Amino acid sequence: MRTLLAVGAAAVTVALPLATGQSASADAAAVALANPNGEAMYLVQEPGMRTGHLATLLEANGFDLAGHGDSALGVGVLGDRTTPARARALGLTAKYMAPQYHPVDPSFQANADTYYGGYHTSAGHERHNAAVASAHPTLVRxxxxxxxxxxxxxxxxxxxxxxxxxxITSGDCELTNTNKKPKFTLMSQIHSRELASGELSYMFMDQLVNNYGKDSEVTALLDSTEVWVIPIANPDGVDVVSSNSSRPVLQRKNLHENGCSGTQIGTDLNRNSDYHWDKNQGGKCSETYPGTGPDSEPETQGIESFLKRIYRDTKPDADNTPASKDTTGVFLTVHAYAQLNIFPYGWTNNNAPNHSDLKAIADAMGAHNRYQVVHGDGGLNYFAPGATDDWIYGRLGVPGYTIEIGPGTGNCAGFTPQYSCMQSFWKLNYPAYMAAAKAAAKPYK
Ligand SMILES: [Zn+2]
Incomplete structure (x- = not known):
């Protein structure tokens, strides 16, 4: 999650997985077994809600914000059986939205590469990266x-x-910005508990290498554009997440030891970049702790120096100075959940200088995945300073986007949807990724 949670106006219903031949009550029992403490997502609401107040209040009181809410509806939190009472004590209400965990299909056999119905571990992604590269030497580095x-x-x-x-032709896929082909970068799981994001990158890589020369759209893209994928931006975090194969651990940050315990350890890598880094994003144990200083984390340093090597810098650093029209490239970081396409800026509600061109690419993605297109804070006075998407636009001029995959209610809700949800996520978002990738040639018209 990055900034907003658009839960939609639909009535809140508790949808349980209904497998063929199983009764609803058997499924309810299985869900209860997967969530022994009533782990669930809740929508917290405030009577006569004041703009910008609720998210701040919840964070100050130690709630784990799953998103920062739609001003009209409330703020999503990860919680358990104690959540409604804790909300009541603050004069708020907490509505049950969906269970956190889903029973894993009994036919699923976890191996060293997979967990929770089929999601890939960090090691699984590394083996996949190596396998794809060695099987397709003319296409992959x-x-x-x-x-x-x-x-x-x-x-x-x-x-x-x-x-x-x-x-690959001469000079392609090197760590330089002098190559002629425009570059699209897809990055995922910088927040390790957002499971769907890394899995979609895994599928995207397979889709490209297996369809070059067969699918005209894939062939045209790979003939003209370098597609870079960082499937796991926070691999230590994913190790923690996948350490429980049936109930993934909800680790969001990296594992930088800072005196906090459990999943409160670490720095939020999506608040750690050096563009509008803000020390007031949360204390050490907060889920949005930005680190001891801008770029304090090795993961952030590695990702930023990589992006600086492959993209030209076409934007003066002043916030209101546009990137030049000859900029090439697009960057997309994928998070979960909330069904949003987010474009810069995320640290302020002010329009970025390339606003209409930036929005046009987000609109093109939205035409495919049907997610809402937003920027800024959605009216909540709750921003995401120090995030990668703002950094790449603010520092280099390359348009940077976030997609928040998946809904807030139902079987596919939340950070840990059942693995079968990947099919619907893929159907919606593969064409959105392709729209972003094609825009890399000339993002500013
Ligand atoms: Zn996230």
Missing amino acids: KHTIGQSWKKTQGQGGHDIEAVCITK
Whole structure:
């Protein structure tokens, strides 16, 4: 999640998975077993809600905000059986939206590469990156672009990997910005508990390499454009998430030790970038802790220096100075959930200088995934300073986007949808990714 939670105006119903031959009550029992403490998403509401007040109040009282709400509806939180009473104590109400966890299909056999019905672990993604590169030498180059915090400490950890996919000709897929082909970068799971995001990158890579020369749209894209994928931007975090195969651990931040316990450990990598970094995003144990300073985290450093190497800088740093018209490239970071296409800026409600062109690409994605197109804070006085999408636009002039995958209610709601939801997410978002990738040639008309 980045900024907003658009829950939609539909009535709140508790939808339980109904597999063939199973009764609703058997399913309810299975859901209860998967959520022994009543782990669920709630929509917290405030009578006569004041703009910008509710999210701040909840955060100050230690709630885990799943999103920062639609001003008309409320704020989504991750909670359990105690949540309604905690909300009542603050004069608020908490509506049950959907269970946090879903029973894993009994036919699913987890191996070292997968968990929770089929999602890929960090190691699974690394094996996949290597396999794709070795099976398609004319289309794929794999690069190491940085290290996770644990790796920098000699505590295991991971490299951060980026995979470049194009019809490779001389000079392609190098870590330079002098190559002629425009570059589209897709990054996922910087917030490790947002499961759908990394899985869609895995599917996107397979879709491209398996359909070059067969599908005209894929072929045209790879003939003209470098597609870079960073499937797992926070691999240490994903190790924690996947450490429980039937009930993923809700680790959002990296694993930088800071005296906090459990999933409160770490820095929010999507608040750590050095463009409008804001120390007031939360204390050490908060889910939005921005770190000790801008770019304090090795993951952020690796990702930013990679992006600086492959993209030209076409924008003066002043917030109100536009990027030049000859800018090429698009950057897309994928989060969950809320069904949103978000364009810059996210640190302020002021329009970015390239506003209409930036919005046009978000609209093109929205025409496919049907998610709402937004920027700024959605009227809540709750911003996301130090996020990667603002950083790449603010620092380099490359249009940066966030897609928030998935709904707030039903079986596919929340951070940990059942794996079968990937099919509907893919159907909606593959064409949205392609629209963003095609815009890389000339994003500013
Ligand atoms: Zn997120």
